[in-house]
Amino acid sequence: MYDYIIVGAGSAGCVLANRLSADRDCKVLLIEAGPRDWHPFIHMPAGIAKLVGKKNANWNYYTEPEPNLGERRLWWPRGRVLGGSSSINAMCYTRGDARDYDEWAQQGAEGWRWADCLPAFRQAEGNARGASEFHGGSGPLSVTDHIHTNPLSKVFLDAAAQAGHARTDDFNGAHQDGFGYYQITQKNGARCSTAVAYLNPARDRPNLTIVTGAQALGLLFEGGRAVGLRYARGRSVSEPRASREVILCGGALNSPQLLMLSGIGPAAELRRHGIEVRVDAPGVGANLQDHLDICTLTQASDQLSYDTLSDISVAWQYYLFRRGPGTSNVAEAGGFLRSRLAEDERPDLQFHFVPAMLDDHGRNRLPGSGYTLHACFLRPKSRGHLSLASTNPRDKIRIHANYLSDAEGFDLKVMVECVRLSREILAQPAFAPHRSHEMLPGESVQDEAGIVDFIRRKAETIYHPVGTCRMGEDNAAVVDSQLRVRGVEGLRVVDASVMPTLVGGNTNAPTVMIAERAAAFIAGR
DSSP: OEEEEEEOOSTTHHHHHHHHHTSTTOOEEEEOSSOOSOOHHHHSGGGHHHHTTOGGGBOOEEBSOBTTTTTBOOEEOOBOSTTGGGGTSOOBOOOOOHHHHHHHHHTTOTTOSHHHHHHHHHHHEEETTOOOSSOOBSSSEEEBOOSOOOHHHHHHHHHHHHTTOOBOSOTTSSOOOEEEEOOBSEETTEEOOHIIIIIGGGTTOTTEEEEOSOEEEEEEEETTEEEEEEEEETTEEEOOBEEEEEEEOSHHHHHHHHHHHTTEEOHHHHHHTTOOOSEEOTTTTOSBBOOEEEEEEEEESSSOSGGGOOHHHHHHHHHHHSOSGGGOOSOOEEEEEOOTTOSSSSOOEEEEEESSOOBGGGTBOOSSOEEEEEEEESSOOOOBEEEOSOSOTTSOOEEEOOTTOOTTOHHHHHHHHHHHHHHHHHTSGGGGGGEEEEEETTTTOOSHHHHHHHHHHHOEEOSOOBOTTOBSSSTTOSBOTTOBBTTOBSEEEOSGGGOSSOOSSOSHHHHHHHHHHHHHHHTTO
16 A cells, blocks of 8 residues: 555656655655666757657657648657656756746636746756756756857857847746747756656655556546556556555646546546546546647758767767767757737747757758757647547547647747748848758748748647646636646646646746645645
């Protein structure tokens, strides 16, 4: 018998495993479907480019055909390994705009204002620059500046300034807007995932049990209370029990799937698959949101980009000295700005500059040398949903992202603006010595119709799905403001699925913050 069972050892689950097992009187079980985070490409930051093809650390989801993106099925990589997506992401540490969290509170997530969340961000963060009003200096999650940056990243920042955009050295300070280098979740030149930051220091605690390669099959109930979990590991099936709580940390796709398989979800969807309805919860799997991203690619006239590097020399320099391009997260610089279509005072666009040619998540290797500018709309109006493929837990959830589906067509208008502003920055004099020609969308694509067609053909996720177990106090909310599943006792969801709306930035740091706050809720603080 355990006190707590945590399902999913990702960005949130590792945090909870550490914080809850710090109480030596509590027995904690952490289960993870994927393997241990042993692969060297996980820990070498530039290994992110090689992780694209490593299926054993990735769920490798695909959406259903997207009606507004040429019926394409978009690839959604999600971490399936200790550390979850924090073990395979680009390590950019951003929190979004402070007003994003005030908006959560306004939408019914009581106690989630920015003033409530900032202390948890600071508690989690160990920023190499030291503690300040906005930053923690001694938390488990190491946040650092780059050891190495490509010369083209500085060229990009010079070009952004020439285009009239402000410069900043901290996207997580008093204000978010501006262009600069991202701070990254690294320590001593290596990735600092939540498995490294939180799980490694707790591994040897006798009251913490970690089980990898464990496929969750369903929750166990006694009356109206969740009391355990059924999971398979190889050919054996186990049913551990929890005296206090079962905590789902599977992320925006896996947590709602497990709820539905266990009879908690939209009644019509459950009955369609012959699942007994335990709780009719229409919000489970609904409210799906993601940042859609469009890349502008330029062929370079020189050999400065990372496209030209030898893998052997990069690895040699990294493993011998922890220096050089191997320490780079590749997406070194970027920015946030408020477009002419912004509906309030918050930046509504985010940019990631990559000094390499990146097409189709890097899966389509292009010849030559070049550079890529990602741009995404931070607050899309479109909403998607999830549905079950079957009652088999091993069958992946069906993802209906519904990109660009808002009735007013506003999301598409802002994506067109993303392309326009990307081109404007890349056309600045700073890039003149390095520019050969535009590869995507291509110099022949100039009118709005051509740009719209380019977006429909080439836009992809930038890996930020949220919202499918939304927190709040209304009937459509799946969890309350302390992340307890409504209609069931002894069950919480703690991951990105509980976010009511997307934050204006990368979602990993906010997920860690949510887990820090959940640990405090559980401990009664």
